[in-house]
Amino acid sequence: MSCSNSLVQVQKVVEQLRLEATKERIKISITAVDLVQYCQDNKRSDPLISGVAASSNPFKDKKSCVLL
Template sequence: MYFGASASALQRLVEQLKLEAAVERIKVSQAAAELQQYCMQKACKDALLVGEPRSCALF
């Protein structure tokens, strides 16, 4: 599969795989619940939901 790949490319691949292996995994249902809770906590400050009358600072 990796025939002809350079040593540096293989080293980068190993480092990437190490990073991915170290990621803490949680169930999708738990992640969804946490995301929903976060969104509900921040909803009162969300300009799209609150409808603040001021214009966008980018324009």
């Protein structure tokens, strides 16, 4: 019984690998160039790079912490 389960699992893996092998791939260098260009084009509006103004930051603490 376990032999037939193993066979079924192996057949599924082989089928998945065949499907993946037929997929058309995009060259990584082309994708990386597009990603760098996108980041450069949008860096002014990216809060991780440009920061968030203190007045518009909804996560800023309303009160300061006081230690006794």
